[in-house]
Amino acid sequence: MARLALPIVLAAVAAGCGAGLAERYGAGNRALSTGDGAMYFVVIAPALQATLNRCIPPGTPGASPMLVVVADVDALGAATHVEVEPDSPGSACVRQALREARLPKPPLAPGTTSFPIGLRIDTQ
Numbered sequence: 001m002a003r004l005a006l007p008i009v010l011a012a013v014a015a016g017c018g019a020g021l022a023e024r025y026g027a028g029n030r031a032l033s034t035g036d037g038a039m040y041f042v043v044i045a046p047a048l049q050a051t052l053n054r055c056i057p058p059g060t061p062g063a064s065p066m067l068v069v070v071a072d073v074d075a076l077g078a079a080t081h082v083e084v085e086p087d088s089p090g091s092a093c094v095r096q097a098l099r100e101a102r103l104p105k106p107p108l109a110p111g112t113t114s115f116p117i118g119l120r121i122d123t124q
Contacts, residue, residue, distance in 0.1 A: 021083055024070040028118025036107035040115070043104050048119070051097045056090035056123050064088035067121045069098070072114035077103040080114070090123075 032041040048069075056063050064086050071079040084095040106115030 021068065021070060021085060024116065025068055025118035028070050028116035031116050032118065040107055047101060047103060051094055052121060055093035055097060060089050062089045063123055065122065065124050067091060067123060069094065069119045069121060071098055071117050073103055073106045073117060074114050075105060075108055077105050079103060
């Protein structure tokens with residue numbers, strides 16, 4: 001069963017990702033690490049876990065042992081700008097499932113239109 005992990009050292013993620021992805025991961029990870037964002041993580045974790053279990057079942061040949069997932073969730077719970085790295089068996093499924101999902105409404109800060117998420121996921 002895949003495990004969702006919060007927080008993670010940004011340097012470890014940045015080593016395997018482009019600068020844009022690393023920056024988005026950092027912003028999303030910080031947003032999910034405290035206050036209302038931490039509660040939002042608790043709320044969305046079951047949906048993320050179900051997606052991971054469906055897309056990358058245990059023993060999937062060639063699956064990456066770790067994924068970085070970033071997205072922006074709008075006021076209605078639609079995930080946009082979804083990136084899943086590295087590209088390995090199951091990562092396209094995770095990306096597509098998140099694009100199609102309706103997540104719970106995020107805790108938007110005043111004046112913002114989306115909430116960033118940044119996760120490191122252990123798929124082992």
